[in-house]
Amino acid sequence: MAKNYQTNDVYNEINVNERYKAERKADPKIFFYKEGNPFLGFMHFLRRNPVPPKQIDEQKLMIDLTDYARKDKRSKIISGIVFFVCTIIMIILKGYYEINILIFLEIVGAIILISTIIAIIMFIIKSLVNKEDPNKYTLADYKNYVIGKAIEGEVQELVYEPHFGIPQSVYKDLNAIINGNMYHTEDLITGKYHDVYFAQSDLVVEYKDDDSSMTYFKGRWIGFNYPKQFQGTVIIKDKKFFYGAKRKKLSDIQLENPLFNEMFTVKSSDMHLAYYLLTPQIIERLMYLKQNAKGTIVACFKDGILHIFINNGQDSFEPNLRKINLMSDIQKFKYDFSLVSGIVAILNINDNIYVQHNEEPSYQQPYQNNPMPPINNNGF
């Protein structure tokens, strides 16, 4: 039963490391159109290598995923056993033979080195002898299929890319949350829901060094094409979120709602812009969103786009490999997606009074045969 879904499998076509590198270096201003709808430029960037979707055979997909889960479980068990055996050997060496600590550390290093070399040799031999079936479905295919099934019909121009997310340079340029030295983003979904273009991904920002580690943000980023056209920045930060970036050049704004002022701090490049975007309705709705988001929120309006960061400590969509259940995963993803649809409804982003954006020619459908030309020298 092969079916076509409007989802993408560009993860098989792109060198992930090259894209990360390019995203880190790129100038974020090139992502957004200066005239017209800035979000369409961002969408062009996020989907710059569209390829036709993979044909999915549901039965084969489930068999392959079960196989994948089995191998995943097996490798975890083997790793556990190896770790256990190594630990026992270490204890015996250290305890019974009373080895000097420096010699002990040398032995540990040697064991790790030998184990790594053996693992690499085994991997090379295995990949030469037993080549993977190129048609075999992966976990990413499964997620892609589930997402397509869960929100097909509701979302147009849907594209899922498991290895990508909000580009690091865009995150840095927003400067709403502290930059750590570890940045990981995945499960990028882009599409159009109720005439609103959106993009969402999981995001983890951490700081790690030899002595300490600190998680600044773990949760979901969602970007929306905002119906009002504006230039400038307004950052709304939950007072319970402690890792907001210090923006000395932005002014503190006190709005007329004391309850809102108790919950959030507002910083803006322009007082009028803050009042223009944060209407009494939006203020009420942001408060409602905070009460229902199960985490702290940071919202950032910048140059025509609304970015919402929900710091809920969750990985939004990871199927349970111990107990694979397609229907349950579809329901789980539907629930996850309700955050996007809920924000569209709550903030009334699809308010069609400001129709300037909708009058523009629609973003080209994904998977057309003419991939977009690069828009700068960095390979974008």
Added chain:
Amino acid sequence: MDIGIYIIIGIVALVLIIIIGWWISTSNNFRRTEVKINEAESGIDVALTKRYDTLTKMLDITRAYAKHETDVIQGTIEKRQMNSMQDRSQFNNSINEAMGRINAVAEQYPVLLSSQVYKQLQMAAYDVEEHLQAARRAYNANVSQYNQMIVTFPKSIVAGAMSLQKKEFFEAESAKRNDVKMSF
């Protein structure tokens, strides 16, 4: 001199420094708030001028369909000097009234109502209205803060010395006040 006198002089000097510091900081705070109020006030003027321009354009288009009614509406509004907030409020109210009357006239002419230019002007009018509301809220929030500072002791002493007066609010039309709906 006795060391006690030095201590007393020191304490008095310290208290004076604190008072002068507080005085300067408070007067600067008043000045900053005044600047914010002036910014918001100019925002109101810009929005009102834009509203007036949009209204004039709407009248020009409507004139082709209903000359007499349009001329009557045109007669009720004219650009005026806006010296006080009351002037601005009255001017805004007259624009609101004229907008309502134009829309009522346009309702009678489906071709006009469905024309692209008229629709764009309606959208522009809506957006300008949003800007006006933003400027009004920004202005009133700052005026409220300013007025509270003027009447609250001990800042009222500084305000008195600087001869500062309470500022008037930019009043929204009662119909507009009821416009805010909260629905989820």
